[in-house]
Amino acid sequence: MPTASISSTQVCAHRSKALSRKVLASLAVSTLSLAIAAPALAQEDPIKVGILHSLSGTMAISESTLKDTMLMLIEQQNEAGGLLGRELEPVVVDPASNWPLFAEKARELLAQEEVDVIFGNWTSVSRKSVLPVVEELNGLLFYPVQYEGEESSENVFYTGAAPNQQAIPAVDYLMNEVGVERWVLAGTDYVYPRTTNKILEAYLKSQGVADEDIMVNYTPFGHSDWQNIVSEIKQFGGAGKKTAVVSTINGDANVPFYRELANQGVEASDIPVVAFSVGEQELSGLDTAPLVGHLAAWNYFMSVDEDVNYDFIDAWYDYTGDDNAVTNDPMEAHYIGFNMWAEAVRKAETTDVDAVKEAIIGVSVPNLTGGYATMMPNHHITKPVLIGEIQDNGQFSVVWQTPSTVAGDAWSDYLEGSRDLISDWRAPLECGNYNVVQGSCGGGSDVASSE
Amino acid sequence: MPSSRLWLARPFGERSTLIFLAVLGATMALVVAANLLLAPEHPLHVSTYTVTLLGKYLCYALLAVAVDLVWGYLGILSLGHGAFFALGGYAMGMYLMRQIGDRGVYGDPLLPDFMVFLDWDSLPWYWLGFDMAGFAFVMVLLAPGLLALVFGFLAFRSRVTGVYLSIITQALTFALMLAFFRNEMGFGGNNGLTDFKELLGFDLSADATRLGLFIASGVALALGFLLCRAIVVSKLGRVCVAVRDAESRTRFLGYRVERYQQFVFVVSAMLAGVAGALYVPQVGIINPSEFSPLFSIEVVVWVALGGRATLYGAVIGALAVNYAKSVFTGVMPEAWLFALGALFVLVTVLLPQGIAGLLSRSRQQGSDDDSDTQPDTPTDTLDATPREATP
Amino acid sequence: MNSIAGRHWLSALVLLCLVALGLGQAWAQDAGASEAASSDQGPALLSALAESSFRDKEAAIDAIAESGDERARRWLESFAEGKLARVKDSGAIVVVLENRGRNWPVADALTLEPAGEISRRELDRVSINNSLRGYLDSTLALIDLRVDDPAQRLAAARDLLGEVEAEAVDSLSELAAAESDPEVAATLEQAIAIARVEQGDVAAVEALSGSLNGQARAALMQASRSDDVALAEAAQAALAESEQALKLNRAAETLYFGLSLGSVLVLAAIGLAITFGVMGVINMAHGELIMLGAYTTWAMQQLLPGQPGLALLLAIPAGFLVAALVGVAIERGVIQFLKGRPLETLLATFGVSLILQQLVRTLISPLNRTVVTPEWMSGSLVINEALSLTLNRLYVLGFAILVFAALMLVMRRTRLGLEVRAVTQNRAMARSMGIRATRVDILTFALGSGVAGLAGVALSQLTNVGPNLGQNYIIDSFMVVVFGGVGNLWGTLVAGLSLGVINQVLEPWAGAVLAKILVLVFIILFIQKRPRGLFPQKGRAAEG
Incomplete structure (x- = not known):
C-alpha cells in the first residue's frame, strides 16, 4: 500500500486571485510542489500556517472565504518581511464539511506537515472533532466563529464571540431601547442555538419575562419551508405586546426564512428579527430591500466607519479582484487572531507552541472597529458588541454599540452546570474548568469530589 | 446442508480467498513492522497517523463487504447501509462516552457533557448498561441487527423489491439522520459523541492503542470476509444468487425467498455495525452525518468501483476511493471533487466490472482458472421495467 | 450641537428652529451659494437631522415635514432608505445614489442634482433605526391622507392601523368624517378605534368586535389583560366573535x-x-x-x-x-x-x-x-x-x-x-x-x-x-x-x-x-x- 506518498504531499501556497483561475493554478502549483517538495524543504524552513476550512460540501459557502482571508493575511505579512525573518507558508487542506475528516486533516497538518499554527473550523461539531487531536499533539488552533461557549482548551483560542459578547447585549438592546416584551427564540437544532437559547431563556426570566411570553422553535439544518413557522410567529406577535424574534438560524436556512418573512409582511417595525448568524456574506445571497430594519448582533460590521476597516476592505477588494466582495465578522476574527499570533511569536521570538501560548495572553492588537482586542487568560478575547440594522444594499448600519469592549466568558453565568466555573490558563492555575466554589480543577460537581 | 464447521471452513479451499487473506495479512504485518521497528526518520517508517488512517480505511472496507454481500449476491441495493454502520458506531460511542466518567469538562461522574449543559438531570434509560463493555459490544451487533430485522420483516414480506427497496432504505437512513440530529434524542445532536478518552482501559491517544485498533480492524475485515465468503459458497448463497437473478422463479421453486433475504440482510447489517464500532474510536467522533444518504450512496460507489459480487472487489474499491480522497483533499483541495467525480464516471463507463473485473480479465488471459473464483456477473434487478426478466 | 446637549432641550421644536436658522446662515456663507440659497432653510433642516441623536431626530423629522418645502418628501424618503450622508470635510449633505463599491455616486441634497462620486471614507451616513422608520412612515402616511388618489389614501390609512398617537385621534376623526371614499373612511375609523381601545375606551371595543385585523386583535388582546374589568370582559367578548372565522x-x-x-x-x-x-x-x-x-x-x-x-x-x-x-x-x-x-x-x-x-x-x-x-x-x-x-x-x-x-x-x-x-x-x-x-x-x-x-x-x-x-x-x-x-x-x-x-x-x-x-x-x-x-x-x- 502506497503509504509513504501521503507524507510527501506538499501543499502549496495559493496566490491565485481571480476565482476562475483558482483551479488551474492549484492544479499546476500542486503538481509543481510535488516535484519540488524536497528541495523546498531543504532551504531555510518557513513558518507553516495550517488552514483548515472546508472548500467543498455544505460549509464551503461560509468557510471558503475564510481560507482566502488567511491567504491574504499571510501574503501581506510576507510582503512586510515575514515573521522573525522567516517566510510564512500557508498549508491548505480541504476537510470537505465532513467532521471525522476535520480530525484527520488536523492530524495531518500537525503530525505530517508539522504546521506551527492552525486557523480553521466553522461549525461547533468540527471544532469538537478537532479538539482532542489538537490537545493530543499540542497544536495551536484559532477558531474565528461565534459559538456557544462552555468550552476552554489550552490549545484553542476563541476569537469569535461567546454568548455574552453577542446574545445577551442584543437582548438588552431590544428590551431597553426597543421595548420588546415578548420573545421568539428560533434556531436550527444544534448545540449553538440550543445553548444560546438556554442562556437567553434563563436571562430573560431573570429579567422578569413570563413563560408564556417566550416561544422556542427549532428547525433542521437547511430548512427551506418556513410558511408555518412564520405564520406562528405572526400569531405569537399579534398579542398586543411588542415582539421580537431572536434568530440563531444557521446559514443556508436564512434565505428562505427571510423571504418568507418579507412575503408574509412581517416588517422590522412590527416584529424585528435579530440574528446571530446572519452577516454580510449571508445577505449577499439575498435581495435585502424587503428586510430593511431587521437586526443582527456582531462584533464587526463591514460598514463600520473607520480607516483601518476601509484599508482592510480595500485590500480584500484587491485580493479578490471584486469590488462587490463583502467582509464579515469571522473574517475580522481571523484578522485579529492572526495578528495576535504574529505578535505573540514576535514576543516569544519563537513559534514554539508552549512559548506562544504563554506569550499571547495579554497581547493587544487593533481590531477593525477602531479599538483594541486583548487575549484574555481564558483564551477568549475582548470585543465590542454592535447592533446593526439591515440596509437595502446588503450592509448593516450600526444603531447601537456597547460603550466599551466585553471580555468573552468561556462558561456562562446563566447555566446550571457552568455557573461556578472559570478558565485561566496562566500559571499557577492553568485550568480550563476551575470550580471557584470547590476550589478545584476539573469541573467538579459534588459527586466527583467525593470520589 | 453440510455441517456448520465444514460450512465455515469451505472458503479456505478457494484460491482467491487465500490470496486475499495472504495479501491482507502481509500488508498489515508490514505496516505494523514499519511502524514499530523502523525509526521515525527512516523513509519507510509508517507513522501512527498513517496507521490510524489505514485503520479507518479497513473499517470502510468491512462496510463495503457488507454492502456487497446484499447487493452483489442478493440483488438488494441498499442505499441505507450507513444507518447500520452509524448505529454500531453510536453503540461504541456511548460506551466510550460512559468511559470518560468524571473527566468531562463539568466533571459529572454519570452524565456526558452535552447532557449537563442541556440541563438533563438523569441518564435516559437507553444509556443504561453502556458503561459495561460486554453489553455495549453486544449492542454493536444487536442495534443494527434488530433494525435490519424489523425493516427486513416489513419489506421482504410484502415483496418490496428493486428500486422501491433502494429508495426506502434511503428514507430509513434519512429519517434516522434527522432523528439523531434532534437534541431531544439524547445522542448529542449534531455534535454527536466525541472527546473519548479510553477503550477497555487503554488510552485512545496512545500509539499502541491506535496500532491495536488497526490490527483489530484488519482482523475484523478478515473474519467478515470469511463469513461472507462462507455464506456465498454455501447452498444458502446459491439460493441467494438465484433470488438475485430471478426472484419469482426461485419462489415458484418453493424457496421461502424472504427468509433468505432476511437472514443475509441481518448478517450484513451486523457486519456494518462492527465496522462502525471499530471506526469510531479511530476517528474520535460519531455524529449523525454518518447517517447521511450521500454517505451510503458513496459506499455503493466503492463497491461498484471495486467490482460487484466479488467481495474482495469491495475491499479494493473502498481502499482505493478513500485513499484517493485523503490524498486529493490535501494536494488539490479545490479540485479534488472533479477528480473523484471523473473517476466514478470513467470507471463505470470503461470498467463495467470494476477493478476486480479488470484483475480477473487479466488473469483469465494469463491462465485458465477454476471457475469458482470468477466474479459472478449479476444482472440488474433494479430496473424499473425489467424487460430482461420477461421470458 | 451634539447628541448629549440635545437631551436637555425643553422644547425641541422651538430651539431647533433657532439653531437651524443660525446654521443655515453659516452654511450658506460657507458654500457661497446663490442668493436663492440664503433664504433656503434646507441646509439647516438637514444638518439638524444629521447631527441630532436618535432621540432628537423625531423633532428634526417634524421640522422637515412641517417646513412645507417641496423637497421634504424626497429628503425624508432618502433618510428612510438610509441614503442621506454628510461629507466629512465640508459638512454638506448629499443623497447617496448607489452605495456599493469604493466610491459612491451622490447627488446634492439641496439641488438634487448628481454631484459626482465621493469616496465612502469621506462620507458620514445619517443613521436611522426602526423606531424612526416607523415614525417616518406614519408621518408620511399623515401627509398622504390629504392626496387626491384614493388608492394612496387607502394605503396610508392602512399604515396608520395601530400607529395612531393619542394626540392625533381628534384630527384624524375630522379627516375620517370628511373622507369621500367609504373604504378609506372605514379603515380610518378602525385605526381610530384601535387607538381608543389602546387608551382604555370601552365604547370603542364595539367597533373592533369580530375584526380579523391583526392590529385590531392585538389591541383587543392588550385590552383583555387590562385591570379594568369592564374593558377586559368587553375585549374578550369581542375577541371571541372572531375566533371561529379565524380558525377557518x-x-x-x-x-x-x-x-x-x-x-x-x-x-x-x-x-x-x-x-x-x-x-x-x-x-x-x-x-x-x-x-x-x-x-x-x-x-x-x-x-x-x-x-x-x-x-x-x-x-x-x-x-x-x-x-x-x-x-x-x-x-x-x-x-x-x-x-x-x-x-x-x-x-x-x-x-x-x-x-x-x-x-x-x-x-x-x-x-x-x-x-x-x-x-x-x-x-x-x-x-x-x-x-x-x-x-x-x-x-x-x-x-x-x-x-x-x-x-x-x-x-x-x-x-x-x-x-x-x-x-x-x-x-x-x-x-x-x-x-x-x-x-x-x-x-x-x-x-x-x-x-x-x-x-x-x-x-x-x-x-x-x-x-x-x-x-x-x-x-x-x-x-x-x-x-x-x-x-x-x-x-x-x-x-x-x-x-x-x-x-x-x-x-x-x-x-x-x-x-x-x-x-x-x-x-x-x-x-x-x-x-x-x-x-x-x-x-x-x-x-x-
Whole structure:
C-alpha cells in the first residue's frame, strides 16, 4: 500500500486571485510542489500556517472565504518581511464539511506537515472533532466563529464571540431601547442555538419575562419551508405586546426564512428579527430591500466607519479582484487572531507552541472597529458588541454599540452546570474548568469530589 | 446442508480467498513492522497517523463487504447501509462516552457533557448498561441487527423489491439522520459523541492503542470476509444468487425467498455495525452525518468501483476511493471533487466490472482458472421495467 | 450641537428652529451659494437631522415635514432608505445614489442634482433605526391622507392601523368624517378605534368586535389583560366573535401552505418522474440540473439589470434549454454507454453531480447568488384580513400546475409522447415498428432535464441559489416519485401535493423535524403496504 506518498504531499501556497483561475493554478502549483517538495524543504524552513476550512460540501459557502482571508493575511505579512525573518507558508487542506475528516486533516497538518499554527473550523461539531487531536499533539488552533461557549482548551483560542459578547447585549438592546416584551427564540437544532437559547431563556426570566411570553422553535439544518413557522410567529406577535424574534438560524436556512418573512409582511417595525448568524456574506445571497430594519448582533460590521476597516476592505477588494466582495465578522476574527499570533511569536521570538501560548495572553492588537482586542487568560478575547440594522444594499448600519469592549466568558453565568466555573490558563492555575466554589480543577460537581 | 464447521471452513479451499487473506495479512504485518521497528526518520517508517488512517480505511472496507454481500449476491441495493454502520458506531460511542466518567469538562461522574449543559438531570434509560463493555459490544451487533430485522420483516414480506427497496432504505437512513440530529434524542445532536478518552482501559491517544485498533480492524475485515465468503459458497448463497437473478422463479421453486433475504440482510447489517464500532474510536467522533444518504450512496460507489459480487472487489474499491480522497483533499483541495467525480464516471463507463473485473480479465488471459473464483456477473434487478426478466 | 446637549432641550421644536436658522446662515456663507440659497432653510433642516441623536431626530423629522418645502418628501424618503450622508470635510449633505463599491455616486441634497462620486471614507451616513422608520412612515402616511388618489389614501390609512398617537385621534376623526371614499373612511375609523381601545375606551371595543385585523386583535388582546374589568370582559367578548372565522382561515392557510410545499415537491420530482419513471434511468445529477436552472435565472438577471421580472420570464425558456442541453450531454456522454444497467448509471451520474457542483463553485462562486424577486411576485394576495397568500408561492403553485399540464399534453397528445410510451413499454417492438429509440431516449432525457431546469427557475424565487441547491431536493424527489408510483406522472402530482399537505398539517403539532421524520416513516410503511406506490404500473411490463 502506497503509504509513504501521503507524507510527501506538499501543499502549496495559493496566490491565485481571480476565482476562475483558482483551479488551474492549484492544479499546476500542486503538481509543481510535488516535484519540488524536497528541495523546498531543504532551504531555510518557513513558518507553516495550517488552514483548515472546508472548500467543498455544505460549509464551503461560509468557510471558503475564510481560507482566502488567511491567504491574504499571510501574503501581506510576507510582503512586510515575514515573521522573525522567516517566510510564512500557508498549508491548505480541504476537510470537505465532513467532521471525522476535520480530525484527520488536523492530524495531518500537525503530525505530517508539522504546521506551527492552525486557523480553521466553522461549525461547533468540527471544532469538537478537532479538539482532542489538537490537545493530543499540542497544536495551536484559532477558531474565528461565534459559538456557544462552555468550552476552554489550552490549545484553542476563541476569537469569535461567546454568548455574552453577542446574545445577551442584543437582548438588552431590544428590551431597553426597543421595548420588546415578548420573545421568539428560533434556531436550527444544534448545540449553538440550543445553548444560546438556554442562556437567553434563563436571562430573560431573570429579567422578569413570563413563560408564556417566550416561544422556542427549532428547525433542521437547511430548512427551506418556513410558511408555518412564520405564520406562528405572526400569531405569537399579534398579542398586543411588542415582539421580537431572536434568530440563531444557521446559514443556508436564512434565505428562505427571510423571504418568507418579507412575503408574509412581517416588517422590522412590527416584529424585528435579530440574528446571530446572519452577516454580510449571508445577505449577499439575498435581495435585502424587503428586510430593511431587521437586526443582527456582531462584533464587526463591514460598514463600520473607520480607516483601518476601509484599508482592510480595500485590500480584500484587491485580493479578490471584486469590488462587490463583502467582509464579515469571522473574517475580522481571523484578522485579529492572526495578528495576535504574529505578535505573540514576535514576543516569544519563537513559534514554539508552549512559548506562544504563554506569550499571547495579554497581547493587544487593533481590531477593525477602531479599538483594541486583548487575549484574555481564558483564551477568549475582548470585543465590542454592535447592533446593526439591515440596509437595502446588503450592509448593516450600526444603531447601537456597547460603550466599551466585553471580555468573552468561556462558561456562562446563566447555566446550571457552568455557573461556578472559570478558565485561566496562566500559571499557577492553568485550568480550563476551575470550580471557584470547590476550589478545584476539573469541573467538579459534588459527586466527583467525593470520589 | 453440510455441517456448520465444514460450512465455515469451505472458503479456505478457494484460491482467491487465500490470496486475499495472504495479501491482507502481509500488508498489515508490514505496516505494523514499519511502524514499530523502523525509526521515525527512516523513509519507510509508517507513522501512527498513517496507521490510524489505514485503520479507518479497513473499517470502510468491512462496510463495503457488507454492502456487497446484499447487493452483489442478493440483488438488494441498499442505499441505507450507513444507518447500520452509524448505529454500531453510536453503540461504541456511548460506551466510550460512559468511559470518560468524571473527566468531562463539568466533571459529572454519570452524565456526558452535552447532557449537563442541556440541563438533563438523569441518564435516559437507553444509556443504561453502556458503561459495561460486554453489553455495549453486544449492542454493536444487536442495534443494527434488530433494525435490519424489523425493516427486513416489513419489506421482504410484502415483496418490496428493486428500486422501491433502494429508495426506502434511503428514507430509513434519512429519517434516522434527522432523528439523531434532534437534541431531544439524547445522542448529542449534531455534535454527536466525541472527546473519548479510553477503550477497555487503554488510552485512545496512545500509539499502541491506535496500532491495536488497526490490527483489530484488519482482523475484523478478515473474519467478515470469511463469513461472507462462507455464506456465498454455501447452498444458502446459491439460493441467494438465484433470488438475485430471478426472484419469482426461485419462489415458484418453493424457496421461502424472504427468509433468505432476511437472514443475509441481518448478517450484513451486523457486519456494518462492527465496522462502525471499530471506526469510531479511530476517528474520535460519531455524529449523525454518518447517517447521511450521500454517505451510503458513496459506499455503493466503492463497491461498484471495486467490482460487484466479488467481495474482495469491495475491499479494493473502498481502499482505493478513500485513499484517493485523503490524498486529493490535501494536494488539490479545490479540485479534488472533479477528480473523484471523473473517476466514478470513467470507471463505470470503461470498467463495467470494476477493478476486480479488470484483475480477473487479466488473469483469465494469463491462465485458465477454476471457475469458482470468477466474479459472478449479476444482472440488474433494479430496473424499473425489467424487460430482461420477461421470458 | 451634539447628541448629549440635545437631551436637555425643553422644547425641541422651538430651539431647533433657532439653531437651524443660525446654521443655515453659516452654511450658506460657507458654500457661497446663490442668493436663492440664503433664504433656503434646507441646509439647516438637514444638518439638524444629521447631527441630532436618535432621540432628537423625531423633532428634526417634524421640522422637515412641517417646513412645507417641496423637497421634504424626497429628503425624508432618502433618510428612510438610509441614503442621506454628510461629507466629512465640508459638512454638506448629499443623497447617496448607489452605495456599493469604493466610491459612491451622490447627488446634492439641496439641488438634487448628481454631484459626482465621493469616496465612502469621506462620507458620514445619517443613521436611522426602526423606531424612526416607523415614525417616518406614519408621518408620511399623515401627509398622504390629504392626496387626491384614493388608492394612496387607502394605503396610508392602512399604515396608520395601530400607529395612531393619542394626540392625533381628534384630527384624524375630522379627516375620517370628511373622507369621500367609504373604504378609506372605514379603515380610518378602525385605526381610530384601535387607538381608543389602546387608551382604555370601552365604547370603542364595539367597533373592533369580530375584526380579523391583526392590529385590531392585538389591541383587543392588550385590552383583555387590562385591570379594568369592564374593558377586559368587553375585549374578550369581542375577541371571541372572531375566533371561529379565524380558525377557518387558519385551516385554509395550512392547506395553502401544504399545497405550496407540495407544488415545490412536484416541480422538483416531475423531471425525475420522466427520466427515472419513464426511462428507468436513475439520474443522481437531477438535483444539479435543478441548480443549473436556478443559476440560469441568476445569469439572466445579471444580463438584464434592473428588469428582474423580464429576466425571470426569459429564464423560463433559458433554464429549460440550459438544463436540457446539459441533460443531453450527460445522456450522450455517459448514460448511453450504460444502457440496461441502471445501477451503473446511478454511480456515474453521482460522479457527474459532484463535478457539476464543484464546477459551479469554481466558475461562479461557492457563495449563494442573489436572485431578485420581481415586484409583482413580492408580498401577498390579501383574501381577507386574516388570510393572505404569499404571491411568490402562489405563482410557483400555478407554474407547477402549468408545467404538469404541459407535460401531460406532450406525453398524451404528441408524436414524441406516443413514441416515448411505446419505447417504454417494449423497446424491441417499438424499434421494429420503425421508431428510432435512440432519438427518443435523447429527447426524453432532454425533456426530463429541461423540466428540472424549470424547477430551478421556480426554486430561485423561494430558496438559496447556491451549489448545494440540488442536493437538498434529490432525496425528496426520489421519495415523491416512488410514493406516487414509478412511471406515472399523475402519481407524482398526487404524491407531491399530498406529502406537502401532510407535512404542513403535522408541522404545527409535531415541529418541523418530527414532521419530516413522520412523513418518511409514513412513506416507508406505505411502500410495505403498496410495494409499487400509489398508482402502480399495470400490465406485463410491470411484472418483476
